[in-house]
Amino acid sequence: MSYKKLMLAAACAIAASCSGMTAALADVTVRMLHVEQNPQVTGFWNDIARRYEASHPGVKVDVQYLENEAYKKKLTTLLQSSDRPNIIYSWAGGVLRDQVKAGVIEDLTPVMDAPWKARFVPAAVQAYTVNDKIYGVPMHTAQVGFFYNKDLFAKAGVDASSIKTWDDLLGAVKKLQAAGITPLITGGADKWPVHFYWSHLAIRIGGKDAFEAALRGEGKGFADTTFVKAGEVFKQLVDLKPFQAGFLGATYPQSAGQFGDGKGAMMLMLNGLLNTMKANSADKVGIPDDKLGWFPFPTVAGGKGDPSDTLGGLNGWLVTKGSPKEAADFLKFFSEAENQRQAAERGFYIPVVIGTQDAIKNPILRQIAENVSKSKYHQLYYDQMLGPSVGAVVNDISADLAAGRMKPTEAAEAVQQAWELAQ
Amino acid sequence: MATSVTGGTAKAVFQAPSWLRASSTSIGGSTAIVLLFLPPALLLFTLFVALPMGEAAWYSFYNWNGYGAPTDFVGWRNFELLFANRAFRIALTNNLLIIVVSLAIQLPLALGMAILLADRVRGTATFRLIFFLPYILAEIAAGLIWRFVYDGEYGLLAKLLELFGADPIHILAEPDIAIYAIMVVVIWKYFGFHMMLYIAGLQQIDRSLYEAAHIDGATGWQIFRRITVPLLGSTIRLSVFFAILGSIQLFDLIMPLTKGGPSDSTQTMVTYLYTYGVTRTRIGFGSAVGVVLFLICVVFAFGYKRVLMRHD
Numbered sequence: 001m002s003y004k005k006l007m008l009a010a011a012c013a014i015a016a017s018c019s020g021m022t023a024a025l026a027d028v029t030v031r032m033l034h035v036e037q038n039p040q041v042t043g044f045w046n047d048i049a050r051r052y053e054a055s056h057p058g059v060k061v062d063v064q065y066l067e068n069e070a071y072k073k074k075l076t077t078l079l080q081s082s083d084r085p086n087i088i089y090s091w092a093g094g095v096l097r098d099q100v101k102a103g104v105i106e107d108l109t110p111v112m113d114a115p116w117k118a119r120f121v122p123a124a125v126q127a128y129t130v131n132d133k134i135y136g137v138p139m140h141t142a143q144v145g146f147f148y149n150k151d152l153f154a155k156a157g158v159d160a161s162s163i164k165t166w167d168d169l170l171g172a173v174k175k176l177q178a179a180g181i182t183p184l185i186t187g188g189a190d191k192w193p194v195h196f197y198w199s200h201l202a203i204r205i206g207g208k209d210a211f212e213a214a215l216r217g218e219g220k221g222f223a224d225t226t227f228v229k230a231g232e233v234f235k236q237l238v239d240l241k242p243f244q245a246g247f248l249g250a251t252y253p254q255s256a257g258q259f260g261d262g263k264g265a266m267m268l269m270l271n272g273l274l275n276t277m278k279a280n281s282a283d284k285v286g287i288p289d290d291k292l293g294w295f296p297f298p299t300v301a302g303g304k305g306d307p308s309d310t311l312g313g314l315n316g317w318l319v320t321k322g323s324p325k326e327a328a329d330f331l332k333f334f335s336e337a338e339n340q341r342q343a344a345e346r347g348f349y350i351p352v353v354i355g356t357q358d359a360i361k362n363p364i365l366r367q368i369a370e371n372v373s374k375s376k377y378h379q380l381y382y383d384q385m386l387g388p389s390v391g392a393v394v395n396d397i398s399a400d401l402a403a404g405r406m407k408p409t410e411a412a413e414a415v416q417q418a419w420e421l422a423q
Numbered sequence: 424m425a426t427s428v429t430g431g432t433a434k435a436v437f438q439a440p441s442w443l444r445a446s447s448t449s450i451g452g453s454t455a456i457v458l459l460f461l462p463p464a465l466l467l468f469t470l471f472v473a474l475p476m477g478e479a480a481w482y483s484f485y486n487w488n489g490y491g492a493p494t495d496f497v498g499w500r501n502f503e504l505l506f507a508n509r510a511f512r513i514a515l516t517n518n519l520l521i522i523v524v525s526l527a528i529q530l531p532l533a534l535g536m537a538i539l540l541a542d543r544v545r546g547t548a549t550f551r552l553i554f555f556l557p558y559i560l561a562e563i564a565a566g567l568i569w570r571f572v573y574d575g576e577y578g579l580l581a582k583l584l585e586l587f588g589a590d591p592i593h594i595l596a597e598p599d600i601a602i603y604a605i606m607v608v609v610i611w612k613y614f615g616f617h618m619m620l621y622i623a624g625l626q627q628i629d630r631s632l633y634e635a636a637h638i639d640g641a642t643g644w645q646i647f648r649r650i651t652v653p654l655l656g657s658t659i660r661l662s663v664f665f666a667i668l669g670s671i672q673l674f675d676l677i678m679p680l681t682k683g684g685p686s687d688s689t690q691t692m693v694t695y696l697y698t699y700g701v702t703r704t705r706i707g708f709g710s711a712v713g714v715v716l717f718l719i720c721v722v723f724a725f726g727y728k729r730v731l732m733r734h735d
Contacts, residue, residue, distance in 0.1 A: 076489040076704050098704070102490030188596070189684055246575040246593020248685035249601075389488075389703040396687075403598065405686045421486075421504075 027058040028324045032317075033085040035068040038275045041348045045334075052333050059326050072388070079104040079320060086323035087331065090136055092127040092314055093380045094387025099318070100130045106319040109133045111328045119335060123378055124352035127314040137331040138316035139340075140349035141378075142270040143368045144196045148293045152181050152265040160293050166204075166233060166300045173242045176265050183242040185264035187252035188402060191395035192383055196268050197237070198398040198411070199382040200297045200311045201230035207305035208377040214419075223409075223416035231401055231408025233300055238402055248403055253280045260286025268297070270312060271350070271368050294364045296371065310375040313384070314352065386419070393418035476717065482710035489706040501711035510687040511712070514695040517602055521670040521691070524606045525613075530659075530666060533614045537621030538651070551622065555615040562612075566679030569608045570595065573680075595681050598688040605680055605689055612676065613669065617662045624658030625651070657735040664727055671720060692716050 032049075036042050042065060049061035064085065066074065071089070078084050079099065090096055099105045112134050117125060120138055128136030146169075148160055156179035158172045173183040187193040202210065206226030214222045244264050247255070253276060259267040260281030267273065277286040299307050317334075319327045333339070340351035344359040350369045351357070357369045372378055383391030397414050400406035406414075483501055485493035505511050536554060540547045557565065572579045575593030584591050594604045628651070636646050652659070674693035677683060683690040683698050690698070696716065700709015 073701055076706075080490065098488055098490065102488075104490065189682060191684075246596035248598070249575075249593050249596030249681065389705050392703045399684070400686050403686050405598065 028326050029060045029062055030087065030324065030327045030330050031062045031064060031085040032087040032330075033064050033066055033071070034089040035066060035071045036089075037065075037068075037279070038348070040346070041275075041343075044343060044346070044348065048334055048339055049330075052330055056326070056329075059330075061330055084320050086320055086327040088318050088320060090128075090316055090318045091381070091384040092136065092138075092316065093384035094391065095384060096128070096135065096318070097130055098387060100135055104321050105135050106321055106323060106328070107133050108135060108137065108319060108328060111325070111332075112137075116332055116335075119337060119353050121352045121354060121373065124314050124316070127380065128316055128318075136316045136318045137328075137335055138314055138352045139335070140316075140343070141312060141314050141352050141369075141372050142272060142350065143296075143310045143312040143372050144200060144268065144270050144381075145294055145296045145368070146266050146268050147259070147273055147364075148266045148295070149259075149262055149264075149287055150291045150293050152176070152262065153293070155179055156181055156265070158265075160295050163295055163298055166201075166236075166298050169298045170236060170240065173237065173240050177240070177242070182244045182264040183240075183266060185244050185255050185259040185267045186247050186402070187250050187255035188243070188248040188399055189250055189254075190252045191399040192381075193252050193255065193269060194402045195381075195383055195395045195398035196270075196311065197234050198230050198401065199379075199394065200268075201233050201300065202227055202382075203309055203311055203377075203379055204297065204300045204303045204305045205229050205233070207303070207309065208379075209304065211379065214416075221416045222419055223413045227412040227415065228408050231397075231411045234398075234401055235404075235408060238404055243402065248399070252276070256280045257282070257286075262287070271365060274347070274362070274364070289362065292364065294367060306376065308371070308375050309377040309379065310372055311379045311381065312372060313381055314378070316352075387422060389422050390415065390418045479710040479713045479717070482707050483714045485707040486705075487707040488704045493707060497707070501708045502715070504708065505711055505715065508699075510690055510699065511692075511695055513687050514690040514692050517689065518671055518673070518691050520602065521606060521609060521673060522667050524610065525666040525670050526663065529610045529614045530617055530662060532610070533617035533662070534621050534655075534659075536614070536618045537625055538647075540618070541622050541625040551619070554618055557612045558616040558619075560612070562675035563679050565608065565612055566676050569604075570680055573604055596685055598686045601681055601685065602689045605677060608676060608680065609670075609673065613666070617666065620658055620662050620665075621655065624655045628654045657732075660732050660735060664724075664732065667723065667727075668720065671716070671723070692719075 032045075034042070034045070036045070042063065046063050049063050052061055053059060075088070079088075079102075084104075096105075117134070121141075124138035124141065125134060128134055128138055146163075150160075153160055153176075156176045158175050163169055163172055176183040210224070210226040213219065214224060214227070244250070244255075244258060250258065255267070256269075256273055256276040257280030258264060259273075260277040261283075278284060280286075296307075297311070299305075317331055319331070335353055337353050337355050340353040341356040341359045343349055344351050344356045344365075345361065347360070347362040347365060350360065350365055350372070357366075357373070360366045360369055379385070381391075382394045385391070386394060393415055397406060397411035401408070401411055482493055484496060484498060486495040486497045486500070487493035540551050540554075560568075571577070573594045575581050575591050575596070578591075580594065581591030595601050632650050632654075633646060636650060641649070671691075672693055673691045674697070677689055677691060677694050678697075681689045683694040687695075692712065693716065696709055696712040700706065700712055
């Protein structure tokens with residue numbers, strides 16, 4: 001009996017010392033949660049994490065993945081639990097404002113010193129500034145534009161460089177249809193791919209002023225002429241029935257695959273499509289780089305927006321309340337130019353760190369990086385900018401407009417109503 | 424034996440064996456036993472059932488995005504918005520439609536199959552298994568399988584249509600017919616369950632009644648009308664109860680198929696709650712939907728039990 005007890009005590013002691021040892025090896029664990037599906041990108045982030053761990057003994061960085069939709073839905077609960085991750089992925093905009101208001105995000109202003117801040121494009125830091133305080137570390141930018149299949153364009157005799165105005169686009173759509181080609185591919189079941197049409201038209205028609213006036217509640221807000229007209233102009237396109245058969249039931253990944261398989265000539269999407277298309281095409285390649293073209297969203301006759309205005313994203317990382325100081329420190333390491341340069345070089349995304357974009361090799365990404373840096377007005381995606389409840393309504397009405405089941409005035413009024421309710 | 428003829432299956436199944444009843448009456452007066460066994464169940468029930476229900480009722484009067492504590496009291500506004508909402512009305516109509524289809528198509532189909540397969544003849548076990556299989560499948564998996572079947576390009580349905588020279592349709596992308604496509608899946612998925620209930624019920628019916636009816640020269644329809652249906656009454660009432668509650672709560676089959684789209688045409692109350700409450704972080708509004716759903720279920724369940732199942 002006493003022998004057994006002794007063994008037990010010894011086992012306990014060994015167990016205790018072992019757990020003590022691991023604790024000494026990893027005093028702090030920084031948990032980072034993201035939505036990136038591409039294994040190459042996550043592999044690259046993990047690699048940064050390992051290098052950080054190597055130079056910072058006692059710190060462990062745990063990079064974790066959660067599927068995009070699930071992430072957005074769980075985050076509210078997750079952020080308020082004691083088990084919250086330390087670093088979270090963000091789209092800035094209205095969601096960030098809500099999170100800051102709820103007091104669950106760490107203010108990074110004290111730790112983000114001038115040299116660190118100076119690494120980024122000023123607009124990127126601005127997107128993560130709420131009430132004059134910096135709440136996030138920006139990572140990459142994106143722009144929405146038309147990707148097109150060069151072979152199909154050649155077959156229909158359409159010249160992409162001649163598509164400058166909305167009427168040019170309508171002309172190209174008709175020409176493609178005459179050649180028996182589906183002009184446009186979109187993921188209508190997910191709705192947000194369709195909202196690019198409505199919101200980009202609003203940007204072209206009313207420019208920055210119209211959007212800001214609507215935010216301030218001037219005139220009829222989002223029910224004002226700019227947003228009604230966006231619906232009407234979009235309807236001109238919808239009336240041509242330009243989308244692939246069954247687009248209302250297609251999800252974004254599915255539609256990206258269809259585009260990659262050459263089922264349609266154009267797709268309005270942000271540059272993340274490059275990755276998604278590869279992953280979802282039948283041959284896992286999609287349209288090869290030399291067959292893939294890109295042109296910016298066309299202008300609308302009489303529109304107040306500048307042709308150089310861009311619609312896109314500015315994604316980054318937030319540090320949650322009560323996280324160890326290593327979380328911010330890791331992000332500082334993460335956003336070093338030499339780290340982000342690799343992402344640019346390998347074509348993962350367009351980093352917002354100065355001095356990295358010259359490393360971009362992919363011609364389309366290069367073009368987009370240039371557009372965004374020249375843009376005087378880079379509008380965040382409406383569905384993110386306006387916050388989850390209003391943004392979802394923008395997505396709803398866009399899909400309903402594309403389905404031909406809603407009038408442009410009803411659409412604009414629905415957005416305004418949601419906006420008023422959210423205030 | 425008397426119970427099985429008059430009372431039917433439910434009672435026979437749920438009645439405790441006699442030795443248990445005897446032992447429980449012998450210490451039945453002891454409050455110590457109650458005090459010992461009640462707290463764990465009561466605690467779990469309070470924590471995970473009663474408390475969330477009360478919380479949902481409370482949240483439903485607030486405009487709240489889920490952060491911090493709700494402070495923006497809006498009275499009945501969430502309920503007013505809810506009943507004025509087009510998508511919610513579609514959801515309610517769809518729920519009613521699914522109930523009607525369940526009762527009018529699924530249950531008769533299940534009963535017919537049960538009568539065919541109730542006898543212990545060679546091969547019936549195989550068919551029972553085949554018809555019951557869809558019920559065993561997880562809802563999400565079943566939904567995904569049918570999403571492939573309905574796919575307008577590579578799906579089974581599209582290929583079949585192509586075979587007959589018809590144009591393939593993207594059935595789940597058609598706002599006017601997507602809900603019927605979902606109903607087909609609902610029937611396919613759940614009729615096996617009801618069939619099994621009926622088979623169990625049919626096997627409880629005394630064979631001598633059928634023999635007597637045969638000797639008296641009753642026709643097949645008369646036997647069905649006069650013997651099978653009355654003696655299967657309690658099982659049918661139970662299966663109707665399950666069918667209606669299941670239809671009201673339909674959710675996980677729809678998410679992989681259509682997510683409630685296109686244009687909200689396939690929303691049910693629960694997908695509506697999820698899409699318009701949880702996804703949009705409008706927890707107050709979502710709670711209001713939950714409260715309405717809860718009231719409908721409770722009123723139905725108690726009303727049904729009291730009126731139709733009072734003898735069962």
